[in-house]
Every structure is written in C-alpha cells, then in structure tokens.
Amino acid sequence: MFANYDSPEHHLAQRxxxxxxxRKLLFDTPKEEWGSHNNYWRGAEMWQGIxxxxxxxxxxxxxxxxxxxxxxxxxxxxxxxxxxxxxLGGHLIGHAHVHHHVxxxxxxxxxxEVFPQLGRPIDLLDCDHRVLEETLDAVExxxxxxxxxxxxxxxxGAALLDAKKLDRILNRHLADExxxxxxALLKGL
Ligand SMILES: [Fe+2]
Ligand SMILES: [Fe+2]
Numbered sequence: 001m002f003a004n005y006d007s008p009e010h011h012l013a014q015r016x017x018x019x020x021x022x023r024k025l026l027f028d029t030p031k032e033e034w035g036s037h038n039n040y041w042r043g044a045e046m047w048q049g050i051x052x053x054x055x056x057x058x059x060x061x062x063x064x065x066x067x068x069x070x071x072x073x074x075x076x077x078x079x080x081x082x083x084x085x086x087x088l089g090g091h092l093i094g095h096a097h098v099h100h101h102v103x104x105x106x107x108x109x110x111x112x113e114v115f116p117q118l119g120r121p122i123d124l125l126d127c128d129h130r131v132l133e134e135t136l137d138a139v140e141x142x143x144x145x146x147x148x149x150x151x152x153x154x155x156x157g158a159a160l161l162d163a164k165k166l167d168r169i170l171n172r173h174l175a176d177e178x179x180x181x182x183x184a185l186l187k188g189l
Contacts, residue, residue: 002123012128012169018176022124025117027183037186044185050099051174057092058167064088065160073153082146089143089163093136096170100129107189111181114189121180128173135169138162 008014018026034040034048064085071078108122142159145151 002120002127005124005127010124010127012131012173013165015172017172018121018124018179022121023179025121026180027115027187029183029186031179034182034186039186039188042185043189044182047181047185048178051178054092054096054099055167055171055174057088057095058163058170061085061088061092062160062163062167065156065163069153069156069160082151085159086143086146089139089146089159093140093143096132096136100132104129107181110189111184115184115187118180118184125173125177125180128169128177132166132169132173135162135166139166 002010004010009019029037034044037044064081068078068081068085071081104126108126112119112122139159139162142155142162145155146159
C-alpha cells in the first residue's frame, strides 16, 4: 500500500509525474543512455518493447473509436470498423492484464527484495495497476456490448471517453514505471 495515494500528487489520474521525493529514491541512469547500456538487452529492451506495443494498441483503439463516432450508423464501413474495434479492444485488455500480472506477481516483489530503496516507488506502481484495472474493466464492458445490432452512438461515445482515459493513464503509468524500473534493470536484477 502507498500512503496517501489518493492525493493529486500521487494518484495516477491526476499526478503530473513522479514527485521529487520519489525521484530521489531512483537510480539515476539518464534516459538517453538506456538504449546504449551494456545491460539493455537483459530485460529492459523487452520491457520497453511491451510498453511501446501497449501504447500503440491503445492509440489505434482511440483512433478507431473516433472514426467510428463520426460514421453514420448502418454503413457497412461502420459495421466492419466496429468488428475491428471489438478485436483490438479485446486484445489490448488481455495484453494489459497479462502484463500487470507478470509485474505484480514476479517483477515487483523481486525489485523490492533486491533494491529495498525502490519499495515506495514500486508500491505506487502497484496502486496504479488497480486504477488501470478499473478503467480496463470499464472498457471491457463497452467492448462486450459492441454487437452491431445493439451498438448505438451513445455506447460508442462512452467507449471513446473511457478509451481516452485509459490511453492517458496508461501513458502516465508506463512513463513513470520506466523511470523507476529501467535504471534498476540496467544495474542487474
Ligand atoms: Fe505496470
Ligand atoms: Fe509495465
């Protein structure tokens, strides 16, 4: 548990980034040096690759829903795009859940064991996952309702709002997580 997580300086949906107090606890390899570090291939590269693909899928999902929101209902193109969004949304949700589980069950406990100074930053990420899971559940509810015969403009609009929220908090979480985790991975886990 992260004390005071619900305050605006810490909560995922509100914070502008990590506080100075948390940054002081991190290893300080500058971002520009990550990719050329000797240990980059030992986990950090894969970690960033997964994040990039999650953000790519999330961006495509928001873009597709925006296009769908502008298409007249009943058009063949709208039905096809809706079907694509059902698949893409389902994939994004599954991918994010699996990634969170791997971090929660394996990497985060290991980081805390090997680098005790990262305890608080890792607890923050752990709380972030709960916020992300709530939004993923909301998006999942929309995706399940994406049956062409039942889907209306209101549903698309609500899905778009939640997809944009997910995209925003996913970007925040992944950027902060990389600042916490990548320099530690480069040290060697
Ligand atoms: Fe995470
Ligand atoms: Fe992650």
